[in-house]
Amino acid sequence: MKIILDAMGGDLAPKATVLGAVEAVKELGAQVVLVGRGDLILAELQRVGYSTLPTGIEILDAPDVVDMHDAPETVVKQRKDSSMIVGLRALAEGQGDAFISAGSTGALLTAATLIVKRIRGIRRAALSPTIPCQGGQFVLIDCGANAECTPEFLLQFAFMGSFYAKKFLEIRKPRVALLNNGVEDSKGTDLQKQTYPLLQQADRDGHIHFIGNIEAREVMTGGCDVLVTDGFSGNVFLKCVEGTAKFFSGELKSIFTSSLGSKIGALLCMKGVNGLKKKMDYRETGGTLFLGISKPVIKAHGSSDERAVFCAIRQAMQAVTSGVTNEIAANIDAMRAVKE
């Protein structure tokens, strides 16, 4: 299996991408194609002691880089020699099995849609991170790719999220819920009201296990395995979890350092605190799969370090072997909203 990696994407590239790739080749037996400026990639490899290309690593030269300020819709044309675009083209042409980039999310989504294409019948690709919650984790779909959605988009998100939870979280019958401002089926805006019966029907037809509307509070306490929502609310949700977690970490830090006694107290609790830190660490997940694209494309966190890149490669390999893309394609007929 061959993973194509944008060696230039992300705040810590190319150092983090090159080192993460080397580690993945060693530990996971991955084959990695590093896309980017060959001279910079070779220099990073030399810095860690490789005078020639290590086995399992290839370089695909791309002189340009997508900038965070590039408008997503312009990169395919105006940055055609960038590591992101060259890498996506290599994926589309079958030079590898999956593509990873820590570059601009918007640019990656737009370019993946144009170059690698969506699975036939899928209206929109979605961003679907897994988020820790009480008792485990859940899949959030969509978390920002599509600010405005139709009920049919959400129906497709429900299917794709459910397949993903089965394959990646190993949940036999994922509980799919619709994010809403109350649990009654009359709640929400027109979008939620119209999506609800579609999800009910998909449940009756045996395609997904729809448990109804859910409020954000119950999600974090483990109320569902797949949280379906439009990209705007999903983005608010994800960033609110991150912000609240950051707020709590800050508060805890000041509690633990406020006096000599509390410093000793902190030492005594260190093991548990580190466990929680690890649970909340985005690096361990790797990245976020774009569900709905015809081949696995993964967005790694913009500030990915070597460990995060390693985990993203592991996740990409899992995406390939899981066959989640094929499962979506095979079920596409059930994922259409019947027109009234």
Next chain:
Amino acid sequence: MKIILDAMGGDLAPKATVLGAVEAVKELGAQVVLVGRGDLILAELQRVGYSTLPTGIEILDAPDVVDMHDAPETVVKQRKDSSMIVGLRALAEGQGDAFISAGSTGALLTAATLIVKRIRGIRRAALSPTIPCQGGQFVLIDCGANAECTPEFLLQFAFMGSFYAKKFLEIRKPRVALLNNGVEDSKGTDLQKQTYPLLQQADRDGHIHFIGNIEAREVMTGGCDVLVTDGFSGNVFLKCVEGTAKFFSGELKSIFTSSLGSKIGALLCMKGVNGLKKKMDYRETGGTLFLGISKPVIKAHGSSDERAVFCAIRQAMQAVTSGVTNEIAANIDAMRAVKE
């Protein structure tokens, strides 16, 4: 000043409401009108040693109670003898200065709008809780009263939230921000895109201090004083903070109780942990003011205990003396979206 209190609203009524009122009369010099079943209210008073009505407490008899399952739009007609409706009518007729209920939010908002009425020119009343964040707290408006909003609603929320932050949080120049999925002014759905220039104009005209779009993460780390959003996203935001806080409390609890060492550690950090608990305790705020109604109406938390009722009465008194309602009414001309 006279505060009208729905003695029957909330999970712990009438015990919590009666005891909270008795405490507020003692501590704050409030006058409280308890609305509800006289026999039950008197029984609660007797239980704590009052054989006659204490000074400062009145009873307004209402034989019926609004049920949590009543459809909001039906309560004014079908529950006209309920404590909520009788209380709101008393407020409208000038028998008191503010009304508090821990009953159904939807019913209270609908009934307050129909009976007490909105301030002339205000399109929608909004729910505006204050939420703790790094370095202090901020006002969230709207958090669920209006799932679907127009840009003009949001413009009015920005004004009302700003006045509220000035009066209640004592911030001279509150930083008003629009909740969005990115900071660029092109971000969001049509609602955010159309609201942005209205808020910019209000800033240029010197009415509010608009600092632009904000992502949910930055809100929790203290990025704004007033967070403007539609009721759907606001509800997701609020409940996500609550859920994440609950998740963290659970994690901390298991860290602190996992071993003898960590138990000792927890004891050494107890002071700080209790401080954080108090900061996150909704009871200390009291309730949520409905901004835009012509007289102060406060929704107390459904599970309000005696302390929460006491704080809600304190908040109601503050709402009356602050003159926030008058300030909204005086500025209504600046709060209209100019039609293109």
